[in-house]
Amino acid sequence: MNNKYYTVCGIVEIEGKVLLVRHTYGTAKDRILLPGGFVRENELPTAAAEREIFEETKVTARAKSVAAVQFKPCQWCVVFKMEYISGTPVSDGYENSEVLLIDPREAVGRADITNMSREILKAYINGLPVLDKSDYIPISADENSYAIFGV
Numbered sequence: 038m039n040n041k042y043y044t045v046c047g048i049v050e051i052e053g054k055v056l057l058v059r060h061t062y063g064t065a066k067d068r069i070l071l072p073g074g075f076v077r078e079n080e081l082p083t084a085a086a087e088r089e090i091f092e093e094t095k096v097t098a099r100a101k102s103v104a105a106v107q108f109k110p111c112q113w114c115v116v117f118k119m120e121y122i123s124g125t126p127v128s129d130g131y132e133n134s135e136v137l138l139i140d141p142r143e144a145v146g147r148a149d150i151t152n153m154s155r156e157i158l159k160a161y162i163n164g165l166p167v168l169d170k171s172d173y174i175p176i177s178a179d180e181n182s183y184a185i186f187g188v
Contacts, residue, residue, distance in 0.1 A: 042112050045086040046073025046154075047119040048161055049098045055141050055158065056126060057150070058093055058133035069137060069144070070151040071116070083170070083184050086117045094136050096124040102167035103186045105157055116157055118167050 048071060049056040057069045074089040076082055083100040090098050098119035105116040126136040141158045144150055150158075157165075168187030174180055 040075055040078070043076040043082070043085075044073060044112065044114040045076060045082050045089065045117065046071040046114060047086045047090050047098060047100065047117045048104060048157065049090060049096060049119045049121050051096075051121050051126070051138055053140065054138040055144060055161075056090070056094060056096060057137045057139055057144060057154070058128070059135040059137070059149075061132055061134050065151050068149050068151050069135075069139075069147065070154040071157065072133075072136075073114075074132070081182070081184055082115045083117065084181070086115070086119065090119065091124070093129050093133055094124070094126045095129075096126050097122040100170065100184075102169045104165050104167050105160070107153065114153075118161075118165070 058072045059069050060066055072090045072093045076085040086100050090096055098121050100117040101120045102118045103115060104118045107114040128134060128136045141162050145155050145158050171185045171188045173185060174183050
């Protein structure tokens with residue numbers, strides 16, 4: 038089950054360029070943005086970011102740190118800095134019409150980038166402070182049910 042309240046997106050850098058998608062619907066239709074989407078019921082945000090990026094781009098990436106958190110009264114979005122693992126970027130042909138690899142400095146200057154993605158990439162260029170993912174997992178949990186950042 039998807040929801041519209043808990044969302045994630047990720048900064049994936051591949052050979053000095055960031056992964057962006059051209060959205061096909063909603064307020065971001067025809068604009069480029071960081072890949073991401075909704076968190077499923079009982080899914081950790083880290084797993085959701087990894088899943089969404091793969092579904093949208095066929096790129097495998099791992100959530101390494103929290104780069105930003107956006108809050109609205111009825112919604113939040115966690116922005117992860119991702120570690121590129123593998124895959125050649127390709128559009129899913131559904132949620133996005135195009136996958137791009139763009140130098141982040143070029144991306145922030147584009148008229149077709151969403152405002153949130155622009156602000157995130159501006160911070161990324163300037164050495165975005167992050168909360169790194171900890172290896173700590175309590176005895177009562179496992180890596181599929183627990184994640185802590187900044188500890």
